Amino acid sequence: MLLMRAAPMGYAKVDKVDAEEARHLKAQFLIHKALEKNAPTRRPAAAASSRGGGCRVVRPSRIGVRLKRLRIAVRSIRLRVCRSVLKHLRNLRRLGCSRS
Template identity: 80%
Template sequence: MLMLRAAPMSYAKVDKVDAEEARHWKAQFLIHKALETGPTRRPPAAAEFARAGGCRVVRAVRIGIRLKRLRIAVRSFRLRVCRSVLKHLKNLRRLGSPRS
């Protein structure tokens, strides 16, 4: 709770500040300060791993990402091929069936 001691028509002097209010003010200040300074740039994680000797880990991650993309590409290619084959079969059935 905020205990104020003030004379009429003057500024209030804070005698004692509640711990919860103090934490809130400090948090507000830190948020304002962070927003004011803007985003900070961090060095890329790959450079840190290479410096620390964990280059193999980075390569494995890159290879994993490439394999995942390759799997997605193969799946989409397979779907396109299946659709086109089914479309051709459908057209052949129409041509082969006698119409009355």
């Protein structure tokens, strides 16, 4: 339990802190620090409004991000397949075989 001595119209001075409460306060502080450290940095509102004409930028949903990544992956696979087919065709031409 937290024992406090308070003067009228003044700040309370802590005499003694319970061990369990001290652990709880320390855990809260560490959680707050970790969240503060991992929080993304934000631009000031003035910079965002001047760039977008006052429109608010909406972050895409997680599904939208996943679809975008899937599209990029499919595009890269398609590109690799096309390159490998062209490489095989070049090798066939070099060997003197005709395409049928």
